[in-house]
Amino acid sequence: MHEKMTWLLIAVAIAGFALAEIVSKRYRNTVHASANDTALELMMSVSLLVFTQPLIVLITDALGQRFAPELRNAWSTLPWWAMTGILLVGDDMLQYWWHRISHSAHLWPLHRAHHSASYMSIRITYRNNFFYYLMMPGLWVGASMLYLGFGTVYFVYLVVKLVVILGAHCAWAWDEPLYRIRALHPLMWIVERTISTPATHRAHHAITNLDGIGHYSGNFGNLLFLWDVLFGTAYITRRYPAEVGLRDDQLFGAERWHHQMFYPLCQSSREYSALKFGGQIYSDESAGQFPTDSLADSSGRVTR
Numbered sequence: 001m002h003e004k005m006t007w008l009l010i011a012v013a014i015a016g017f018a019l020a021e022i023v024s025k026r027y028r029n030t031v032h033a034s035a036n037d038t039a040l041e042l043m044m045s046v047s048l049l050v051f052t053q054p055l056i057v058l059i060t061d062a063l064g065q066r067f068a069p070e071l072r073n074a075w076s077t078l079p080w081w082a083m084t085g086i087l088l089v090g091d092d093m094l095q096y097w098w099h100r101i102s103h104s105a106h107l108w109p110l111h112r113a114h115h116s117a118s119y120m121s122i123r124i125t126y127r128n129n130f131f132y133y134l135m136m137p138g139l140w141v142g143a144s145m146l147y148l149g150f151g152t153v154y155f156v157y158l159v160v161k162l163v164v165i166l167g168a169h170c171a172w173a174w175d176e177p178l179y180r181i182r183a184l185h186p187l188m189w190i191v192e193r194t195i196s197t198p199a200t201h202r203a204h205h206a207i208t209n210l211d212g213i214g215h216y217s218g219n220f221g222n223l224l225f226l227w228d229v230l231f232g233t234a235y236i237t238r239r240y241p242a243e244v245g246l247r248d249d250q251l252f253g254a255e256r257w258h259h260q261m262f263y264p265l266c267q268s269s270r271e272y273s274a275l276k277f278g279g280q281i282y283s284d285e286s287a288g289q290f291p292t293d294s295l296a297d298s299s300g301r302v303t304r
Contacts, residue, residue, distance in 0.1 A: 006155040010162055017122045017166045026171035031119045040113060040257035045126045047261075052133045060143035076149025083153040087145060088224065092161065095138040096227040099220040102132065108281050109274050110135070113260035115216070118245035120202060121171040130261050161223040164195050173198035179238050192236055196225045199238055206241035207250075209283075213241045216283075248272060248282035 021027035102111035110132040117124045206214025218233035228234035259268045268275035
């Protein structure tokens with residue numbers, strides 16, 4: 001029953017944000033997705049929800065039954081606030097650190113796909129590498145908490161977290177009109193330092209840090225932006241970058257969806273790419289390491 005209600009609430013949340021994108025015309029005006037984008041987003045969303053998450057739950061449950069059967073539902077008597085606190089630390093804070101180290105040279109290829117979208121929309125929420133989610137510590141911790149008996153609290157937590165994440169990625173920036181209301185400034189000061197918002201998350205997806213708005217080297221929080229505040233990676237401007245995405249895709253052409261999804265099993269054939277062994281991360285700050293006269297035509301082929 002809890003799982004059915006969770007899926008229903010998730011469906012309502014997705015439909016609500018999708019409607020907001022359409023009614024506000026932000027989807028029509030800003031989301032210019034290619035077939036390559038659609039393939040990546042569709043395949044990743046389906047694989048995560050249908051394969052990866054269920055697999056992690058099944059493996060965790062099997063390991064629990066094999067090595068610690070006495071621990072099944074052992075924490076089910078904890079108060080809801082204690083369960084919530086454990087989930088915030090064991091899942092959300094851990095995901096903050098996983099996200100943060102995924103911007104390092106070694107793990108960037110597993111997270112790059114999420115930043116390669118040149119638009120913001122709920123459709124990119126699960127846009128990532130297949131192995132990025134399979135290795136995500138928070139998913140394994142969440143499955144362990146289910147085994148320990150968190151049940152209802154975990155499903156409520158999951159819905160709340162998804163609503164915040166969808167809102168942060170939504171093409172319609174729900175916080176923008178609230179910033180215009182002077183009476184709400186004190187409330188928004190608290191909100192933007194507590195949860196991820198469109199403004200702070202767009203800064204993380206910005207194509208550059210050089211405009212004073214972008215901050216892809218910070219703002220790593222998923223549900224709680226508080227982790228960025230506590231660990232010194234927060235950057236708040238209440239402004240929105242003019243562009244999101246990756247500069248190297250603009251210069252050298254978009255990476256193919258299967259290279260983004262299945263690296264390192266599939267590696268890019270693009271000349272300048274992070275999605276192959278020995279490749280480098282491209283940024284405006286490191287542009288001098290790459291040729292500046294390389295541009296991609298509309299088909300994605302590199303021309304000089």
